[in-house]
Amino acid sequence: MIDHLRKHWTSLLGVALVLTAFITLFRYTVDRGWITDPMKIGVGLLAGIGFALAGARLATKPRGAIAGEIGIGLGACILYATFAFAGIAYALWAPMTVLLGMIAVTALAVAYAWRFNSRLLMHIALAGGLLSPMLMLPETDQVFALFLYLLVLNAAFFSISIAKGWSELRPVAFAGTWALYAIYFFWFDPSLDGWQNMPIRYALAAFLFYHLGCLIASVRLGRCFDGLNMYLSLANGILFGVWALIILKGELDSGYTLIFIGLLFLSAAAFVLRQSGRTLAYALSHGLIGALLTLIALNQLGSGLEVKPLLNVYLWAGVAIVLAAVGRMRKRKHWLPEMLSMTIWFIVDVYWFSTTWETPRGDWFDVYVPFLNWGAISWMLLAALGFYFATSRQAVGLDGSDRKLVSNAFALGAHLVIGGLLTVQISGLFEAYDWGSGETTLLRLALSLAWGAYALLLFLWGAYRREPLFRWFGSAVLVVVALKAMILDLQGEETLLKVVVLLGLGGISFLITWVNGRWAPQAEKAVNGR
Incomplete structure (x- = not known):
């Protein structure tokens, strides 16, 4: 993995720069009012498809595999940017349209990468897919469309990461998703009224996805529960806990959040022990953290009541x-x-x-x-x-x-x-x-x-x-x-x-x-x- 990234990091940087330039042009034309929104969408779709077809053509030529992967990846990135523009930044498309477009592009990219073992293509597509909504900050609250966008990206890239053993895709998708959550949370400043508000729902969905995704990845990769998957799972729990405490402050006692994470970690530890048949770092770390969080939550039970000392005993x-x-x-x-x-x-x-x-x-x-x-x-x-x-x-x-x-x-x-x-x-x-x-x-x-x-x-x-x-x-x-x-x-x-x-x-x-x-x-x- 490290050798692959060391060899192609300049290609990734170049794609990121081109994509940034494309998105900047999009935003500039919006500010100037030079062309209409449908025209922008049409240009984005044509450019993305054109780069992808050109890359596929180059890949068939001798010594053109790398150039072909870059071209296809750049085409996928431009299409992702177009979807982000039309469905997330300016609400020109309905969320279902964004979902269908994301599924189509991602499925084609994954199929090509699977067939030709194109690891670089997946790196470029994932980077572009995460970078597009970060650079194209929306004017309206289209978080649901963003949620569907990220769901498709994560599901696809987690799947091929597990199937092909391309482990670097999982931490990149994980870090990019939580970074996007933070950007949009502070950009929109959403309403936090009620303990069932939308920000906590999206954070909970991301938390459960990565918690289960890390377990599934470990099972599929020969029941190897230590290492990367363990660290991602722990980081996932910490991030969700911090966000939940921020979002639910004043709406729900923190003990409920802690006991939820604690019981989920304990369940994961029990599952790992059952699957592995021996004590592993994953089971120990999740079990101890889960038990500690559960005890802290239970210790908060009855806070402010006169019988609190009795409950503690x-x-x-x-x-x-x-x-x-x-x-x-x-x-x-x-x-x-x-x-x-x-x-x-x-x-x-x-x-x-x-x-x-x-x-x-x-x-x-x-x-x-x-x-x-x-x-x-x-x-x-x-x-x-x-x-x-x-x-x-x-x-x-x-x-x-x-x-x-x-x-x-x-x-x-x-x-x-x-x-x-x-x-x-x-x-x-x-x-x-x-x-x-x-x-x-x-x-x-x-x-x-x-x-x-x-x-x-x-x-x-x-x-x-x-x-x-x-x-x-x-x-x-x-x-x-x-x-x-x-x-x-x-x-x-x-x-x-x-x-x-x-x-x-x-x-x-x-x-x-x-x-x-x-x-x-x-x-x-x-x-x-x-």
Whole structure:
């Protein structure tokens, strides 16, 4: 490809200069009013056909192949310029007339190039076809005719590019089409009212065409999904994303655009993996970008709502669960998705602890049910995930003391989540039902009792896992709760309730003693027997 272009770039430049001169003459005669519009169209058609016939004649002579291709290509360029003048610049032809003329000229050029392997002809025709509407800026908004014009060009040149393996045609058509879109967008300054306006429709059509075109090209070229087609597909997604954000600003939330591109990229990645049977750069790049865009879009879901922190927790907890599942399924390098999952879990935990106090409870049908509301479920989801990391046999692939340290850290984090769950739900219960003038005292007593139960849970976990760390942590919680109950909670009234709470905490203390006495010796025996 590079050798071919290096050899014939001067021919391409010459054709571009001649075409520019022809278009300039067209515009000059329009400004001066020397000849009528039908006469201009007739001259263009005659000149284009004449150059094409002369080129075909030269191609039959010895050593006339190159000159013939240049002549035919120049004829096609003049015809394209005529169509651009009559159907796009001055609306003298109906869009269907432009479409039929483009199909006829392009089909003849492609047929000749196919039959005689005329690569140079395709280069000249494509350059002229893209350059003509760029130079002949219209006076009226004939974007639909331009859309049909570009559709024929791209379909034809993509097809022969795939069939003949002339890969340079695809990036030229791609770059020229998006450049034309930018020129006409700023030249016409079209209306952007509504999220279904015409500019976004044309941008969407171009995006889908190139997205599917790159996939089809890769399949037809021996399932080679890397290289040029991958780069074109990525550039296509970036260009459409930028245009969509510009066009739809104020009309549609950017999250919809991002999730659309993201899901399309994810679908392409899944298709490539299915076709190739192995991980390729195309699948990785599109899959990662698609997943990132989808997550960003989902993260914007509910922006401005009071429940946004709750939605974020569900979203990112779901991502952590998916990554943990992927790590479990993979036989090799499972530690990478597991490490990502654990990192996300930790960040979400910190985020939820910092935002939960001002986030709505997430009631069902405006009725608060303790431990059965969306806020409580989010706590339980985080706790379950933390305990999974603490008990998973494959946690980050570590063994020995490192494995034990990681397990204890996640178990401790999960227990903190349980403590947060108890605190928030009991506080929400008193807030929802507005329990009397002694609310502050009642709430303090209820929290003392709940935290005592929490200390018992810590002891039970430490006994079950044979980890003294949790018995120490549970002891610290129990001592703090006891001091709170005996010092702070004794202030004010509600004496009978205080007695009940103190008796309850005493019972919990005796139960912890029994747990230590029954399970601790077994744990020591197990340790000594190792």
